[in-house]
Amino acid sequence: MSTSGPGVDTHEMVLIHRLIRREFGQLPRLLRSAAGDRARSKVIGAHAREMVSFLHTHHSGEDELLFPLLRERAALDPELMDRMDAQHEQVDNAVTGISAELPGWTASADAAAGERMAALIEAMMPTLIDHLAEEEHKLLPIVSVTVTQSEWDALGKHGMSAIPLTRRLVMLGHITEEADDAERQTFLQVVPAPARLAYKLIGHRQFTRETATIRR
Numbered sequence: 481m482s483t484s485g486p487g488v489d490t491h492e493m494v495l496i497h498r499l500i501r502r503e504f505g506q507l508p509r510l511l512r513s514a515a516g517d518r519a520r521s522k523v524i525g526a527h528a529r530e531m532v533s534f535l536h537t538h539h540s541g542e543d544e545l546l547f548p549l550l551r552e553r554a555a556l557d558p559e560l561m562d563r564m565d566a567q568h569e570q571v572d573n574a575v576t577g578i579s580a581e582l583p584g585w586t587a588s589a590d591a592a593a594g595e596r597m598a599a600l601i602e603a604m605m606p607t608l609i610d611h612l613a614e615e616e617h618k619l620l621p622i623v624s625v626t627v628t629q630s631e632w633d634a635l636g637k638h639g640m641s642a643i644p645l646t647r648r649l650v651m652l653g654h655i656t657e658e659a660d661d662a663e664r665q666t667f668l669q670v671v672p673a674p675a676r677l678a679y680k681l682i683g684h685r686q687f688t689r690e691t692a693t694i695r696r
Contacts, residue, residue: 488632490620492667496538496639497612498658503531504605508598510694515591525586527694528597530647532575532582537642539568545635546623554626560618567611574604636670649679653687 507528514520547564550556577600585593623632643651652671656664668676 484628484630486626486628488624488627488629489666490624490632491663492636492670493620494616495655495659495663495667497616499654500531500535500538501609501612502658503527503654504535504601504608506695507531508601511585511594511598511601514589515594516589518587518589521586521589521594523693525582527690528578529582529586530651532578533642534639534651536572536575537639539572541635541638543568545631545638546627549627549631550619550622554622556622560614564611564615564619567607570607571604571611574600648675649683650687650690652679653684653691657687657691 510524511528514524543565547561551561578597581593581597584590585597640648652675656667659667668679671679
């Protein structure tokens with residue numbers, strides 16, 4: 481347990497939630513756009529796999545590192561936490577179904593498999609959107625005065641550990657895509673200086689090029 485007192489800036493999670501809403505909101509169209517096109521299904525499949533992994537890691541970090549701390553330290557509404565758990569389970573069930581279809585679809589571009597994945601995402605989106613909004617409005621204010629900086633940093637390291645080194649600059653682009661100047665500056669302050677420079681010189685162009693190909 482950290483010896484420093486509680487108190488953290490949780491706004492970086494808002495940026496991560498924006499990424500999740502945006503990318504999963506676009507995925508059904510992208511999956512359908514690759515029907516019968518194996519070159520495109522390889523591109524969209526890699527993107528979908530990355531986003532599914534990102535969402536799974538985000539939720540597993542909360543389940544393992546954040547929610548237990550909140551239950552231990554804060555006077556939480558039991559119904560709220562039960563709802564958070566149920567929403568995680570619903571989303572994870574959809575993610576499991578998508579993950580089962582993705583490898584075969586990526587290789588085959590089978591239209592029926594793509595439609596099944598698109599339908600799974602569309603069915604889970606209302607739950608996911610409600611979950612992220614409630615987390616931001618009801619949980620993050622509690623987190624900000626309950627969790628220590630080292631504990632918050634551990635949650636961030638958990639998320640980062642699942643992203644391959646070769647993909648971290650691109651994910652930085654995804655996280656900051658909808659950030660305003662102040663949000664971007666604040667977020668980048670916690671990024672090591674060499675990575676900030678690499679993103680400026682290489683990463684942003686790579687992100688822009690990739691997303692243009694994916695979203696066409």
